[in-house]
């Protein structure tokens with residue numbers, strides 16, 4: 001885990017170290033972060049998917065600063081993070097499948113879109129009638145949510161459009177001293193954002209963003225398949241589509257997707273990313289990278305954003321990356337989705 005193992009409640013790091021400061025998740029620091037949130041400060045928090053940039057969701061002005069620091073358009077609504085499913089009662093109208101889904105997948109990487117109640121500030125939902133809710137599965141953020149006692153609005157803790165962060169250091173790299181409070185929870189277990197399921201129209205449930213809770217698992221709860229339309233242009237329906245700007249999760253380096261990277265000619269200004277470790281002959285090039293040693297889908301998800309950031313810093317002119325084929329199931333569908341968006345212009 002990054003950072004020092006001391007507590008620094010309420011004061012600057014004792015060695016006068018440069019901001020931002022990454023706080024280890026001790027009980028005193030969790031209390032300190034909770035107090036900071038109640039003072040309207042923004043803090044970065046670990047989740048099992050990606051790090052979030054959190055504010056008290058019931059305070060419109062605190063939530064407003066999230067948009068400012070991220071450079072996020074006000075038309076892009078935020079997800080609320082809760083400690084317990086019961087907290088949703090105050091925030092949204094809960095249709096029949098809500099508690100069954102909560103029972104099956106919470107805490108975990110599933111975000112539910114529901115019709116909102118007036119308590120949720122309009123800035124959170126970008127003026128929409130619906131609100132996004134989830135219970136994250138990270139124990140550090142669970143403790144923080146319990147301590148602070150209010151829902152936390154938290155988008156991924158990256159500048160708008162850039163690759164999401166999966167370590168505390170990624171957050172520090174992006175925001176520097178503009179975001180002094182980062183709570184360290186280690187590397188994210190999943191590494192890709194939550195699955196988003198729209199429950200706001202009874203009988204017309206649909207997946208808006210694929211994630212670690214796959215369509216197949218949702219279908220079991222509903223007793224029928226739940227649609228996800230990859231082909232629906234993300235910017236065509238800004239009112240409902242998450243990540244609605246088609247370019248999203250993008251490294252600064254130009255990214256080109258290919259079915260199979262092994263046959264390409266090696267060029268020193270091009271980083272090549274394989275989904276799984278290539279044959280011996282290909283392994284030795286310093287410009288060859290892979291998402292997983294043995295082709296394990298969860299490992300591919302975990303390493304995608306981290307690797308894109310690393311390669312972005314290495315100064316290549318171009319990245320060529322293998323993409324899982326259309327029609328993939330499970331978390332590979334999410335890996336494919338993020339790559340298509342990251343490569344889109």
Ligand code: TXA
Pocket residue numbers: 047049050051052053076077078079109111113125128130131132136154155156157192193194196208239240241242243244
């Ligand atoms: O795993 C995650 O979901 C992470 C962690 C931090 O929880 N959060 C995350 O937040 O990915 P963000 O803001 O980067 O992505 C949330 C997406 C946005 O694309 C937004 O458009 C969509 O959720 N969203 C939020 N509220 C919505 C709503 N009422 N209707 C439709 N989409 C919504």
Ligand code: MG
Pocket residue numbers: 155156164
């Ligand atoms: Mg995001």
